[in-house]
Amino acid sequence: MTELNQAAISAEIAELHAAYDRKRAAGMPPLDSPQIDFPPYRSSVLRHPTKNPKLVDPETIELASPAFGHRDVAAVESDLTMQHAGEPLGERMTVSGRVLDGEGRPVRGQLVEIWQANASGRYIHQRDQHPAPLDPNFTGAGRCITGDDGTYSFTTIKPGAYPWKNHLNAWRPAHIHFSLFGSAFTQRLVTQMYFPGDPLFPLDPIYQSIPDQAARDRLIANYEHDLSKPEWSLGYRWDIVLTGPRATWIEPEGSDA
Amino acid sequence: MSTLLPGTPGQTVGPFFRYGLEFEGGTELVPPHSPGAIRLSGTVYDGAGDPIPDALVEIWQADGTGAIPTATGSFRDRDGFTGFGRAHVSDDGVYEFWTVLPDADFISVIVFARGLMDRLQSRIYLPGRSDAFLESLTPEERATLVAVATDDGLRHDLRLQGNGETVFLAFP
Numbered sequence: 001m002t003e004l005n006q007a008a009i010s011a012e013i014a015e016l017h018a019a020y021d022r023k024r025a026a027g028m029p030p031l032d033s034p035q036i037d038f039p040p041y042r043s044s045v046l047r048h049p050t051k052n053p054k055l056v057d058p059e060t061i062e063l064a065s066p067a068f069g070h071r072d073v074a075a076v077e078s079d080l081t082m083q084h085a086g087e088p089l090g091e092r093m094t095v096s097g098r099v100l101d102g103e104g105r106p107v108r109g110q111l112v113e114i115w116q117a118n119a120s121g122r123y124i125h126q127r128d129q130h131p132a133p134l135d136p137n138f139t140g141a142g143r144c145i146t147g148d149d150g151t152y153s154f155t156t157i158k159p160g161a162y163p164w165k166n167h168l169n170a171w172r173p174a175h176i177h178f179s180l181f182g183s184a185f186t187q188r189l190v191t192q193m194y195f196p197g198d199p200l201f202p203l204d205p206i207y208q209s210i211p212d213q214a215a216r217d218r219l220i221a222n223y224e225h226d227l228s229k230p231e232w233s234l235g236y237r238w239d240i241v242l243t244g245p246r247a248t249w250i251e252p253e254g255s256d257a
Numbered sequence: 258m259s260t261l262l263p264g265t266p267g268q269t270v271g272p273f274f275r276y277g278l279e280f281e282g283g284t285e286l287v288p289p290h291s292p293g294a295i296r297l298s299g300t301v302y303d304g305a306g307d308p309i310p311d312a313l314v315e316i317w318q319a320d321g322t323g324a325i326p327t328a329t330g331s332f333r334d335r336d337g338f339t340g341f342g343r344a345h346v347s348d349d350g351v352y353e354f355w356t357v358l359p360d361a362d363f364i365s366v367i368v369f370a371r372g373l374m375d376r377l378q379s380r381i382y383l384p385g386r387s388d389a390f391l392e393s394l395t396p397e398e399r400a401t402l403v404a405v406a407t408d409d410g411l412r413h414d415l416r417l418q419g420n421g422e423t424v425f426l427a428f429p
Contacts, residue, residue: 030263032263032264032265033264033266033375034266034267034269034374034375035374036373036374036375038374041372043371043372044372044373044374045304045372046304046305046307046372046418046419047303047304047309047370047372047417048374048417048418049377049417049418049422049423049425050418050419050422051422051424052427053377053378053424053425053426054390054394054398054425054426054427055426055427055428055429056426056427056428057428057429058428059362059388060319060325060361061317061319061325061363061365062365062428064325065317066326066331066339066340067326067328067329067339068329068331068332069329069330071329071332071333071334071336072329072330072331072332072333073332100262101262102261102262102264103261103262104261104262113277113278114277115277115278123273123276124276125272125275125276127272127273139276140276140277141276141277177268177270177271177274177277179277179278185365185367185378186378186428188315188367188376188378189265189267189376190267190268190269190270190369191265191266191267191268192268192271206268206269206374207268209268209269209374210268214263215263215266216266218263218265218266219265219266219268241262241263241264241265242264242265243262243263243264
């Protein structure tokens with residue numbers, strides 16, 4: 001048996017995207033989220049519900065959100081380059097932006113958590129055994145609490161791309177994992193931020209699990225020169241919008257799309 | 258409700274989230290075995306009926322009087338009942354919380370996992386409690402949302418796919 005290669009995965013991705021485009025042409029509104037049934041990401045096959053989610057009006061508890069504050073997070077936790085005796089290797093950078101709701105209102109005083117690989121593309125997680133060096137000066141986890149205007153900011157280093165075992169020669173584009181709380185528990189979001197111009201985008205079944213190009217683009221930070229600091233660090237801006245889940249579109253009867 | 262801005266899409270939590278999302282006491286909303294404490298536990302299963310060893314389960318709930326917690330300090334220096342818990346499942350897919358029974362119909366729950374593209378939201382209804390939504394479901398569906406009473410609390414399994422697939426929710 002030949003090992004599953006990138007060409008086969010890319011063909012599967014193209015087929016699923018074409019099916020999405022046909023539904024869009026038939027009147028389906030654009031999808032803001034990934035397709036949870038997306039076999040090119042092999043680990044998803046047995047881990048997604050096969051039934052549509054039930055549409056329900058959120059109740060009181062779901063319209064509120066857990067509260068976090070400066071009691072939970074020390075200011076230094078937003079600087080991932082300061083957690084050890086020495087400086088981590090890699091391209092130092094600031095990642096900053098605003099957390100907003102769908103109405104454009106800032107999400108104030110809420111928790112943002114990030115985790116990432118080091119500059120070599122290695123996670124400190126014990127199950128990441130890929131043969132790239134660990135950095136004794138980099139753990140790769142940070143937290144902060146958003147400001148009154150919804151702003152978050154982290155100082156870190158740019159993570160490297162890394163290989164994974166989805167298929168032969170599979171590589172993830174460089175990314176930072178983000179975990180976010182909104183003003184309602186229905187807005188809870190875990191996602192990944194990417195960097196502009198990454199040549200691995202078209203090949204990655206996780207990034208491509210979002211079938212809508214405009215939605216995919218929303219996961220890519222912008223390089224912003226005004227955020228860069230002379231002789232110190234590069235600046236990336238990435239705003240996050242927490243709208244909460246949407247209803248699933250049901251194909252109209254009689255449509256063969 | 259009309260939204261002006263399109264939402265940021267979710268992505269899988271991936272395989273290596275533990276060191277990024279772990280905090281001490283994440284599963285203990287109240288001290289274990291303290292007066293009024295219950296153990297809420299269960300197993301997260303995949304579509305083959307196998308436990309998922311790399312899932313993350315979060316709960317969010319009212320307190321024993323039905324009030325929505327506003328206390329901060331889930332991560333440290335807890336100042337009262339925060340209502341939020343986070344459990345990294347064991348190698349056997351088991352999650353376990355120590356909490357209180359809310360004076361409410363259900364506890365809100367969210368599941369993340371490697372291989373799961375986006376988070377899944379659901380409810381853990383308390384035995385004997387119900388509401389219009391629960392009553393609108395078939396008996397089979399309802400059974401996936403109602404916890405089972407145990408000697409020291411509640412048991413509630415989460416099945417991401419297949420027989421007895423948990424009812425997951427979407428909100429308008």
